[in-house]
Amino acid sequence: MAIIVHLDRLLVERKMSLTELSERVGITIANLSVLKTGKARAIRFSTLEAICRELDCQPGDLLEYVADGEQPS
Amino acid sequence: MKSTGVKALLSAVRVLVSIGWYLLVIGTVFYAIVGISVLGSRELSISRSLPWVVIQPGYALVFSEAEVSPEGLNLAMRLAFPIGIPVIVIYLIMLRNLRQLLARGIENPFTLENARRIRLIGFLMLAGVVADMGFNLLLAKFVINYVHIPGATIRPNPLPYRGGLFSALLMLVVSEVFRLGVLLQEEHDLTV
Numbered sequence: 001m002a003i004i005v006h007l008d009r010l011l012v013e014r015k016m017s018l019t020e021l022s023e024r025v026g027i028t029i030a031n032l033s034v035l036k037t038g039k040a041r042a043i044r045f046s047t048l049e050a051i052c053r054e055l056d057c058q059p060g061d062l063l064e065y066v067a068d069g070e071q072p073s
Numbered sequence: 074m075k076s077t078g079v080k081a082l083l084s085a086v087r088v089l090v091s092i093g094w095y096l097l098v099i100g101t102v103f104y105a106i107v108g109i110s111v112l113g114s115r116e117l118s119i120s121r122s123l124p125w126v127v128i129q130p131g132y133a134l135v136f137s138e139a140e141v142s143p144e145g146l147n148l149a150m151r152l153a154f155p156i157g158i159p160v161i162v163i164y165l166i167m168l169r170n171l172r173q174l175l176a177r178g179i180e181n182p183f184t185l186e187n188a189r190r191i192r193l194i195g196f197l198m199l200a201g202v203v204a205d206m207g208f209n210l211l212l213a214k215f216v217i218n219y220v221h222i223p224g225a226t227i228r229p230n231p232l233p234y235r236g237g238l239f240s241a242l243l244m245l246v247v248s249e250v251f252r253l254g255v256l257l258q259e260e261h262d263l264t265v
Contacts, residue, residue: 027265031265032265034263034265035265039263040263040265041259041260041263041264042260042263042264043264043265044264047265
């Protein structure tokens with residue numbers, strides 16, 4: 001079981017760089033990279049809110065639960 | 074200002090531990106040379122009775138009328154070396170870990186390696202307390218058999234060294250706190 005983060009896909013769709021998102025949400029690139037590469041253990045509601053606001057998306061667009069053996073969408 | 078004071082204190086502790094380490098290493102070599110030569114000799118030079126001295130922190134009790142039999146002294150000298158080896162090994166490992174902890178661990182203390190080191194020091198202290206108990210029981214047996222003090226009755230005391238026991242348990246608790254601290258830090262570092 002895993003939580004997949006679709007930050008890279010959303011960034012491509014919004015034609016936005018990680019640096020630009022970092023400046024807009026006020027989170028370091030290093031922390032956003034941790035989130036993007038799926039290494040994060042937890043995400044704050046404030047971070048989720050800021051990312052959703054800047055990328056104009058819902059939490060469900062950013063995060064996806066994938067059960068064992070299943071492929072992410 | 075406060076941080077500078079703590080750093081100065083840590084440096085002083087680091088120097089003291091290093092001095093202790095080198096003294097122990099030199100002492101170990103000396104102890105090994107003397108111990109091996111004593112074990113190797115067939116006849117020991119002690120052949121007369123000597124007074125009994127009990128050294129306590131702060132004072133020493135000298136029983137000038139007491140007698141330690143030459144047989145007992147010879148036995149004590151032969152047993153001192155093999156009994157002392159595990160104690161020295163415990164102290165060597167303990168000081169080595171303490172030096173590593175102070176040398177590398179202070180800049181970033183919350184690591185699993187440091188938690189492991191503190192736990193090891195705690196277990197070694199515990200082993201030291203157990204070894205001390207065993208040594209004291211042997212000493213009691215020796216004193217009862219070979220030391221004669223007129224008018225005195227000598228009884229064994231099986232109680233462990235409580236200060237050492239408390240310190241060892243405290244170190245084990247601190248190591249667990251460190252381990253939890255490391256886990257919390259990891260959680261914090263990977264929370265975005």
